[in-house]
Amino acid sequence: MMALLSSWACILIVCFSLSLGEAANLSDLYPPLWEESPGQFSEYRVENGKYIINPWIYPERMGMYKILLTQTARYFEKFGPENENNILWGLPLQHGWQYKSGRLADPSQRTDCGYESGDRLCISVDSWWADMNYFLCAVPFLAAVDSGIMGISSDQVTLLPPPKDEMKFCVNVSACQSSISTAMRKWNIFYKHLQSPFSSFEDLLKYLWDAHTQSLHDVSERFDHRLEYYSKPEADFERTWFVDVKYIGALRLPTTLIRIHELQKGLPPRMLVKGDRIPFISDFSQRQNIFLFVLNLVGDVNNWTGSLSLTIWNYFMKTQNAREKTLEFIETILEKFNSTSPK
Template sequence: MTFHLLWACVIIGCIFVSLGRASNTPDVYPPLWKESPGQFSDYKVEDGKYIINIWHYLERLGTYKILLNKTAKYFEKFAPENEQNILWGLPVHHGWQYRTGRLADPTQRTNCGHESGDYLCISVDSWWADLNYYLSAMPFLAAVDSGIMGISSDNITFLPPSKDQTNFCYNVSSCYSSFPETMKKWNKFYQVFGVFFLVLPYPIFSHQINCIQSPLKSWLHSACLLYFQAN
């Protein structure tokens, strides 16, 4: 069943990318992509740890940018500028949520995420923001734990939201404690990266990756990765 669903993601991706090319719709980056952090040193440091406010749009977006930068070497053979990285689906989907106002406080009791207030704030009351948390925090922290990010697992801490703190995890150890199976799957995912995209020859995966990769349609990747995380 897993095999068929994963290939369904690939097939649907091919269809949407073909439609996108037919309409000459240009590929786009997430909003404020250039302004977001691109390396660990762009974040605050306290007691030797990088402190990331995952409830701030630019800082959460920055975790995706760093993840893409650190995994770029696996996709060098497929296309320039890291454009074929299958993880593009995560930040592009997050950018769509921001652009469409889905990260703002839906109760409107605060100005979090609203244009008239703190427009870069991510509201813990947003269902979209909470779900996206698990597609940002755990992939990022598992990548740190796997070793591909080049820093120690103890060097990253996420700031908690203003409420409902027990619903989330904030570093590698707490995420393993709260969501052990999901973290193990993401860790294994990164370990397999090297075998898939560095060892195996280009022709084996070039067609599939070219088929499904387009930043404009990368929310399909996000759906496939969400399925991977949940199963």
């Protein structure tokens, strides 16, 4: 059991400890339509003294991330230049991949929401990815407003609800504090430590991942029924992704700009469809096939052990030294893997 756990755990970290590389221009790594998205509150509509944001339009939701990254940049200056080491980059980059890969479109195909032939910038409320992502956008954004980081008061911004299932989504600070209170509290704890001059990078990663995983945990059951819209390979991938995030969170993967940009090169560039057999999907790169294979392996081991593997993983990842040594070990393996890979 321990040998198996050790093997797949190492493979998991290989996938999530990709080489950082060097970017000639950090702006080349930004998510799709980053430059076109709002970068300040004044770019949104104002009604009765409130900023009105429609998170069901891709640029408007991405703009929420852009403002968040801008307003928190000063707290990450001590960790590196150009805001590259802002660990909130993982959120907009993930959303950008969802958009680019077609995962924000209407999976039921009853509308043209999100499709190239229809309303490409529309985010469908029937999309499992879009719904889960909502709580990794609205909650950290509104918690930042509540913490005072955003420079406006808690009652100065509201989000528009989706065209259906409105009660499943909170649209302002007070509503989120009522309906998803634990996650909001953990995001507030993260921002409290972010504003402290004594918090280390490792401290911030801990509180970020605590808030991130809690946000998904609190709402996952609300959207299980969305999975019926997808092919079996895609639905299985969604379930596996939800499980794997728990392992990544325990590792406290640094969600910086360059690292996450490199990581996402292994993610599937399109929706999985009937007939896709991992790791033999012909129009996916070797890296993407291997990445999906490992994600499935982690999910399978988690299911086989009844989450015992996650308990063991959490135990071994408790200390900073263990996490650092594990990353160092895997990065050594990765370097050898890269040096032997065909060009």
